Amino acid sequence: MSKNLPEIDPTTPSIARVYDAFLGGKDHYEVDRQVYQQILQIAPESARTGQEARYWLIRAVRFLAGGAGIDQFLDLGSGLPTAENTHQAVQRINPEAQVVYVDNDPMVAAHGRALLEENDRTRFVVGDLREPEEILQDPIVSRYLDWTRPMALIQCNTLHHVADQDDPAGVMAKYIDALPSGSYIAISHLFDPADGSSRAALAQEAQAKFMALMGTCVFRTREQVESFFKGTEIVEPGLVHPFEWWPDGPLTTARVDGDYLLITGVARKP
Template identity: 40%
Template structure:
């Protein structure tokens, strides 16, 4: 698959907001427009990334999780999931999934020499294909707890995609004692949601939807929260210095939960 530089990509825009160089002028222009509509966007991307690292570290270091499935992995950044997990537990295995061609190419380059990881070029909505893949067969032991990560990716799925059913489907495949990590952009203000959703839909890539807090909390139905489900800069436990948000059009909202 070729990299399309004629329209912005969510992975490359996120990379720009995190201070990376893997983005093109079309991405940067879309980011500037998004910042004009929602000045906190850069901050919440950074808060989201900190949350991802803190959650993975806690799962690997404190809860003994040795296998991770990262849905919507994004472009390599500082402290990628396998690096955080393997720093805590060098046996940790990580399966990354994404379907952006630049993410897949760069992810595979990064993982070339790490045989406890794999990068699957797949749409996260294709759960059956993912769980039937050779990569899952090689890396994920079915009788051992898994951490399924959905960090800053569920907002890319629309209501018609039914991301709640997707999370439920994945959870139903995990053994008891597994964990789910979920974080997505959310706002309690209906007008803000409407305004941002109109803008995001115009971007052509899969930005999906900003959701209400209640809609994000529904992803955790039937699960046992580990710490608070809420604005993730406040998520416990806090091993890193987490940036704080200075304007509040929307927030990164979610948490960690155990599969009973």
């Protein structure tokens, strides 16, 4: 552990715990469930959207550990281990793969400590993904990841919690600049089509509710999300909704507006 964190506060909603509620987990409090329920009132399908994001993450890291041959992963804003996590999906393909998680939530940190005891190829760093210089210089990150070889950097449902004034594109540029040639990045981000459609209206309504309840969450346009990939080449099928990114089988359920409020992509640094 590279830092000490404040105690867990059960009276204030936490991003990680609210996502845990969306994914059907058990590591959250009443204050987090209240946020979850209020978002469901606006977009009843948002729980499914959260699950789709996790399914996408699993497919993406399987691709990275398999076909792309990546054996080291830096997962930023990793969240709570509600469903299958990066290290589990990766190490099923390559048991020797190294995974370093980074998060600044104290409950996530507690789970991170437990991970260290059960998996010697997995590490946890207490840190803020908005501070790339600090993360990249962390002794665990520099010791357990080989910065002379390609790696994968994961930003799953994280960057929409980085406010515009914190310059998410600049933050990503610093990470990408530090990555060795042949590395990959994987990003999922809440999406505002900004086209006057019912989907755009839902995005704005959901953003307003998240901001009122938690003071964080920005639905961004395709162009804004594309800016986070600068300096890389997005692999097929491009920047798409999570259910469109190399699905495991045919789409079997009808899609509604909320399903389209997340976009995902994987890209390679030349």
